[in-house]
Amino acid sequence: MNGAQAVIRTLVAGGVEVCFANPGTSEMHFVAALDDVPEMRAVLTLFEGVATGAADGYARMTGRPAATLLHLGPGLGNGLANLHNARRARVPLVNVVGDHALGHKRLDAPLESDIDAVAGTVSGWVRRSLTTGDVGADTTDAIAAARGWPGQVATLVLPADVSWSEGAAVGPVRHARPAPRVPDDGIEGLADVLGPSTVLFLGGTALQEAGLRAAAKVAAGTGTRLLAETFPARMQRGAGLPDVLKLPYPPDGARKQLDGVEHLVLAGAVEPVAFFGYPGTDGRLVPEGCTVHVLATPAEEVVAALQALADRVAADATPQVAEVRRPELPTGRLDLRAFAEVVGALLPERAVVVDEAVTSGYFLPGATVGAPGHDWLTLTGGAIGQGLPVATGAAVADPSRPVIALQADGSAMYTIQALWTQAREQLDVTTVVCDNGAYAILAAELENVGAASGGERAGRLLDLGGPALDFVALATGMGVPATRATTAEELAAQFRAALAEPGPHLIDAVLQR
The missing domain is CATH 3.40.50.1220 (TPP-binding domain)
Known part of the structure; x- marks a missing residue:
C-alpha cells in the first residue's frame, strides 16, 4: 500500500474515524485513499479554520481525536486560530498537514514554508514523516501523543512523495494511557x-x-x-x-x-x-x-x-443541585435579557450549547441553570470564530443530540463557511446570531485600556454597519434555512420551529443595543 493508505488505515485502527478536510494538490493521494477506507468519514469544509474548530468540537464531545487534513503551511496558517483554541481546551486532535515532495522542497516553490515551526506554536507533538516505511509508526505515535493526558494537538507533516510511494505498512495499535492519580x-x-x-x-x-x-x-x-x-x-x-x-x-x-x-x-x-x-x-x-x-x-x-x-x-454531605426552573417566555423588546429567557424557556433535553455569544450572553447562565441537563462549550482560547465550527464538530460527534450555537455577529463572520458544511452533512444545529451590529466587546475594551476617545474614526472600527450584515441571505446562500427575529415573540416562535425540524437552521436575532 502507499503511504496515504497506511496513514488512513492506521488512524482508523487507532480510533480516529472522522477527518475534517480542506485539501490541496499535496494531499490528493490522501484524498484518493479515502475510497479504499470507507470506515473513515471525510467531512469537507470550505475554510481550514472550520476544519480545525470542528475537530475541536468533536473531541470535546467524544473524548477521542478527529483528524484534520490541511494544505501546506498556508492551509495550516488558516486553521491556526482554532488550533490555538483546541490547545487551550486540552483536547486530542491529530492534525495532518501535507507538504511538498522531498525533492521539490529545495526549489523554494511559491507555497514553500516552515510548516514545522508554525505547527509547533499550537502542537504538543510535531513530526515529519521522511520515508514511506516510517509513516505507519509515525501515525501511531501521533495518535498516542494526541490521546495523552490531557489531550493535545499532534501534527503529522506528510510530504507528497511519502504519500504516493508504495511500501508502507499500517502502524501498530497503542492503547491510551490513563491519567496519573493524585497521591x-x-x-x-x-x-x-x-x-x-x-x-x-x-x-x-x-x-x-x-x-x-x-x-x-x-x-x-x-x-x-x-x-x-x-x-x-x-x-x-x-x-x-x-x-x-x-x-x-x-x-x-x-x-x-x-x-x-x-x-x-x-x-x-x-x-x-x-x-x-x-x-x-x-x-x-x-x-x-x-x-x-x-x-x-x-x-x-x-x-x-x-x-x-x-x-x-464530607462523606455524609448532600450536595446542592439546581432545581427545575424555566423563565417565562418574554414579550416585546428583544434585548439581552429577552434573548436569554427565550433560550432558557425552550432549551431542549440533552442539548449541546456552543456559546460564543460574547457580550450578548450576560444573562444566559441564570436563564438556563434550571433547564433540562445539557452541555455548555465555550471559547477556551479567546480566538473568536470558534462557535460555528465547534458546533459543527459536536453535531458530527453525536447526531442524536440537538446542538444550539449562540453566536455573536462579528465573530460569526470569521468562520461563516461552517454553515455550508452543516447543510451538506444535514447536521442538527440551530444557530442564533446575536445581531447587535457591533464588536461590542471591543467597545468595552477601548475603555478598559484607557484609550477611549469617543472619536468617530475609532467608532467606525467597532461598528458592523454600512452595509449591515444580512445573515439570512448568507445562511440561505449556503443551504441553511434562515429567519430574522426583531421581537421576543418572533424569536421564541422561530427558535421553537427550528428545534422541531431536523437539519441546520439559523435565526438572525436583531438585538436592541
Missing part, C-alpha cells in the same frame, strides 16, 4: 484548608457530572465555595446538577469574586489571570495573601481526586 498524601494535606474562606477552583473534567457532584459534596460538608474556570471546554449543567458559577471575564468582576479568599485550591484548573494587561493593574487575579494549592493538575485524574477528597471531608 493520597496530597489529598490528605488539603483537608485542613477547606472552609468558608477557601475556593475550590474547577476546570477540565471536574466540570462534568461526576466531578461536579464530588466538588459539591466537599462544598456542602465544609462550606468551601466553588468556582469554575471562565471558559471551560465542556461543562455539564442544568436541573439536577450542581450549579457552579464561572469566574467572570472582566478582571474587576473576577477580583470581586475572589475578594477575601485565603486559600485557592486548583482542581483540574490553572491559576486564573486576566486575559489582558491593563494600565496600572496587575494581571494576576489571586488576592494578595491568598495561598494557592493544587489538588490535581489538568494532567492528573482530577475526578478521582475530588471523590477521594469528598470521602475524606
Whole structure:
C-alpha cells in the first residue's frame, strides 16, 4: 500500500474515524485513499479554520481525536486560530498537514514554508514523516501523543512523495494511557484548608457530572465555595446538577469574586489571570495573601481526586443541585435579557450549547441553570470564530443530540463557511446570531485600556454597519434555512420551529443595543 493508505488505515485502527478536510494538490493521494477506507468519514469544509474548530468540537464531545487534513503551511496558517483554541481546551486532535515532495522542497516553490515551526506554536507533538516505511509508526505515535493526558494537538507533516510511494505498512495499535492519580498524601494535606474562606477552583473534567457532584459534596460538608474556570471546554449543567458559577471575564468582576479568599485550591484548573494587561493593574487575579494549592493538575485524574477528597471531608454531605426552573417566555423588546429567557424557556433535553455569544450572553447562565441537563462549550482560547465550527464538530460527534450555537455577529463572520458544511452533512444545529451590529466587546475594551476617545474614526472600527450584515441571505446562500427575529415573540416562535425540524437552521436575532 502507499503511504496515504497506511496513514488512513492506521488512524482508523487507532480510533480516529472522522477527518475534517480542506485539501490541496499535496494531499490528493490522501484524498484518493479515502475510497479504499470507507470506515473513515471525510467531512469537507470550505475554510481550514472550520476544519480545525470542528475537530475541536468533536473531541470535546467524544473524548477521542478527529483528524484534520490541511494544505501546506498556508492551509495550516488558516486553521491556526482554532488550533490555538483546541490547545487551550486540552483536547486530542491529530492534525495532518501535507507538504511538498522531498525533492521539490529545495526549489523554494511559491507555497514553500516552515510548516514545522508554525505547527509547533499550537502542537504538543510535531513530526515529519521522511520515508514511506516510517509513516505507519509515525501515525501511531501521533495518535498516542494526541490521546495523552490531557489531550493535545499532534501534527503529522506528510510530504507528497511519502504519500504516493508504495511500501508502507499500517502502524501498530497503542492503547491510551490513563491519567496519573493524585497521591493520597496530597489529598490528605488539603483537608485542613477547606472552609468558608477557601475556593475550590474547577476546570477540565471536574466540570462534568461526576466531578461536579464530588466538588459539591466537599462544598456542602465544609462550606468551601466553588468556582469554575471562565471558559471551560465542556461543562455539564442544568436541573439536577450542581450549579457552579464561572469566574467572570472582566478582571474587576473576577477580583470581586475572589475578594477575601485565603486559600485557592486548583482542581483540574490553572491559576486564573486576566486575559489582558491593563494600565496600572496587575494581571494576576489571586488576592494578595491568598495561598494557592493544587489538588490535581489538568494532567492528573482530577475526578478521582475530588471523590477521594469528598470521602475524606464530607462523606455524609448532600450536595446542592439546581432545581427545575424555566423563565417565562418574554414579550416585546428583544434585548439581552429577552434573548436569554427565550433560550432558557425552550432549551431542549440533552442539548449541546456552543456559546460564543460574547457580550450578548450576560444573562444566559441564570436563564438556563434550571433547564433540562445539557452541555455548555465555550471559547477556551479567546480566538473568536470558534462557535460555528465547534458546533459543527459536536453535531458530527453525536447526531442524536440537538446542538444550539449562540453566536455573536462579528465573530460569526470569521468562520461563516461552517454553515455550508452543516447543510451538506444535514447536521442538527440551530444557530442564533446575536445581531447587535457591533464588536461590542471591543467597545468595552477601548475603555478598559484607557484609550477611549469617543472619536468617530475609532467608532467606525467597532461598528458592523454600512452595509449591515444580512445573515439570512448568507445562511440561505449556503443551504441553511434562515429567519430574522426583531421581537421576543418572533424569536421564541422561530427558535421553537427550528428545534422541531431536523437539519441546520439559523435565526438572525436583531438585538436592541
